Amino acid sequence: MAKQSCCHKKKLRRGLWSPEEDDKLMNHIAKYGHGCWSSVPKLAGLERCGKSCRLRWINYLRPDLKRGTFSQEEEDLIIQLHSMLGNKWSQIAAQLPGRTDNEVKNFWNSYIKKKLRERGIDPTTHKPLADSTTTASAGSGDRRVATSTVACRAVFSDGAELIPTTTTTAPVQAVPPLVEPTMPQLVDGLKLPLEYWSTAPSSLSGYHQALSLQQQAAAFDMDALSHCGGPPAVAVPSASRSSTLTSMAGLSPGAEQCTNVAAGANLPWLDLAHNNGVVGVDHYAGALDELRWADYFDGAFHAAAATQQGQCMYDAGSGGNADDAVQFVDVHSLSNWC
DNA sequence: AATACAATCAACCGCATCTCC
DNA sequence: TGGAGATGCGGTTGATTGTAT
Numbered sequence: 001m002a003k004q005s006c007c008h009k010k011k012l013r014r015g016l017w018s019p020e021e022d023d024k025l026m027n028h029i030a031k032y033g034h035g036c037w038s039s040v041p042k043l044a045g046l047e048r049c050g051k052s053c054r055l056r057w058i059n060y061l062r063p064d065l066k067r068g069t070f071s072q073e074e075e076d077l078i079i080q081l082h083s084m085l086g087n088k089w090s091q092i093a094a095q096l097p098g099r100t101d102n103e104v105k106n107f108w109n110s111y112i113k114k115k116l117r118e119r120g121i122d123p124t125t126h127k128p129l130a131d132s133t134t135t136a137s138a139g140s141g142d143r144r145v146a147t148s149t150v151a152c153r154a155v156f157s158d159g160a161e162l163i164p165t166t167t168t169t170a171p172v173q174a175v176p177p178l179v180e181p182t183m184p185q186l187v188d189g190l191k192l193p194l195e196y197w198s199t200a201p202s203s204l205s206g207y208h209q210a211l212s213l214q215q216q217a218a219a220f221d222m223d224a225l226s227h228c229g230g231p232p233a234v235a236v237p238s239a240s241r242s243s244t245l246t247s248m249a250g251l252s253p254g255a256e257q258c259t260n261v262a263a264g265a266n267l268p269w270l271d272l273a274h275n276n277g278v279v280g281v282d283h284y285a286g287a288l289d290e291l292r293w294a295d296y297f298d299g300a301f302h303a304a305a306a307t308q309q310g311q312c313m314y315d316a317g318s319g320g321n322a323d324d325a326v327q328f329v330d331v332h333s334l335s336n337w338c
Numbered sequence: 339a340a341t342a343c344a345a346t347c348a349a350c351c352g353c354a355t356c357t358c359c
Numbered sequence: 360t361g362g363a364g365a366t367g368c369g370g371t372t373g374a375t376t377g378t379a380t
Contacts (some may be wrong), residue, residue, distance in 0.1 A: 110345060
């Protein structure tokens, strides 16, 4: 017999929400906040499970939701972020104010995925389709092997294609091993230009650029991580709490310390640009682990490696059309895991 | 107008992780 | 320290809506 959900077990209502149910949930949260979700349905007079209430609130009722169609800028940003983060929908959605992970995921699956395929790009690997199949079949454990074989056709959001005349084919073994960085190289100022991911350095310069940034990371001031009034391990929340960000931006109680989340999607404890002290990375090893930087840099290093191939899949390279491309990723926002 | 097919999106499910006792 | 419950996430499903024939 198939395992049944909590709603089944408790014989609770399932399926679409009625306007009356929405009203009840809205009114309850407006008055009391959601607090413990499992107690919300009872307190709000709903025959739903807490999980269902939470989902309804996050995906539909939250007052800060944007709704409507995605703009070209949002679409470009989603593609960029997906190339770096993969299917980390909550993290991607955190960079898009007013959008939910579910919304972004649906948009990706129903629209962007198809669009990329039509342009000959594998939506999973963000590499040209034919090429990604060959590299995938190689099944190598060394990601640099895969990226070093990427073809150089770039397809941009306006449909333009760019086929560079030269292709770097430096043997992989000639490249010194990249040590996966532990903390953002994104230190220099508040915003990281996306040109970093899309510039076309020659041969090994991309590697050296990454290495240089890696060295910067070693000198990165992470003391700022504790600006929220506590040791980093406490102040820096887990990545798995990312979606809490957006709910905190809403009406939930106890969100005072994060009110600027709603305004600018920035966290006070991540106000890195205003602190120039230098501490060792090891000092915050625990916090780093919590932040799952590896998840981020796994993708980022893909992109850095791709730069060695003169590859710019989506944006700024389209003849420098700045209007069409998302130029910056807010570094702080990339760290918005609350 | 009726039907079939495709696209969209809200909601569910199962699992992983976190928190509390 | 371990277990139970709560929470969050990503994948998937299914109902609804739109479009083509």
